[in-house]
Amino acid sequence: MKVVVVGAGYAGTIAANRLAKKVGAAGITVVNPRADFVQRIRLHERLAGASGAAVPLTTMLREGIATRLGVVDKIGDGQVTLGDGASLSFDHLFLAVGSTVAPLPGTVPVGTWEGAEQARSTLAGLPGGRVVTVVGGGLTGIETAAEVAFRRPDLRVRIVGETIAPSLWEGARQRARLGLDRLNVEVVEDSVERIDPGTGEGGSDVLRLRSGRSFVSHLTVWGIIGSVPDLAARSGLDVDAEGRAVVDAHLRSVTDPRIYVVGDCAAVPGSRASCATAMPQGAHAADTLARAVGGRRPTAFSMSYAGQALSLGRRDGVIQLSHRDDTVRRRHLAGRAAAGIKERVCRFTLFGARTATYTWLRDPK
Structure with a gap:
């Protein structure tokens, strides 16, 4: 065969x-x-x-x-x-x-190995005070903005999305925003219409938002799966x-x-x-x-779901609990314990793929 x-x-x-x-x-x-x-x-x-x-x-x-x-x-x-x-x-x-992914021209996608490597190289060369913008208010965008802010507190980090953490219940959503705030991540609820590369001060890019606002960005990361x-x-x-x-x-x-x-x-x-x-x-x-x-x-x-796991740097996170049909519940976990759970989930996923030893929740119906 x-x-x-x-x-x-x-x-x-x-x-x-x-x-x-x-x-x-x-x-x-x-x-x-x-x-x-x-x-x-x-x-x-x-x-x-x-x-x-x-x-x-x-x-x-x-x-x-x-x-x-x-x-x-x-x-x-x-x-x-x-x-x-x-x-x-x-x-x-x-x-x-x-x-x-289908990144907006002028952005670097985090969802591919090549994009992550390109952004990593650019990020490593950025001096303190420069601006990193993450486009996308979903979990990928939040995790990316939080991780950059955690590892490079000398940079100004911004996340732009129409809604931040729309897949979470309101309480968990607010906790995610609190985590971003603690990392000094600027949250902008808007959408990026276009990017004018190299037109800002010192050759930076200028992001044009739907609302008419504009921002300067020295590295713009695309955090949306297309x-x-x-x-x-x-x-x-x-x-x-x-x-x-x-x-x-x-x-x-x-x-x-x-x-x-x-x-x-x-x-x-x-x-x-x-x-x-x-x-x-x-x-x-x-x-x-x-x-x-x-x-x-x-x-x-x-199969059925149990929830969603979100990291906010290495020491904070949010675990959104859900019903088995993936609709979110009011309950969530947060803080170091949530960050630890997310890390264990990542490790178990790698272990499961390698060993083929893996179990999951079935649909009770």
């Missing part, structure tokens, strides 16, 4: 390891554009100057799993065509290319309005049941883009194929 896993993020890595654990590694090939496993949930830390956030992919995959560096151009009838013209055949495929890669659509798979591949109850493409789609690029009702979603999907899809190999009937995918 030939199995190709396209993408070695959280979903793809745990899928490959879990399948190898259950049926053996022979015949499994992971295709990824780089030789490292990138911990996307730590890219804001990397950007701000921390080490880590990437480990060699070979240390993440079980012995016997083959790797192929490259970008997949198209998935056809049992064939994967790479950007260099080479091809791989498959009996089953896991599509796990995640999500991508869309998904168009590989599924380009390959002729049925996709939803956002370009995510439409799947059945077992996470198989409705166009080609040989293809399992997991993570941010899968159109699973009620799911949100996060490693908390990607890991259960990757594990379940691998379990489903293993059941098929063993002649057993597949079970429908089922």
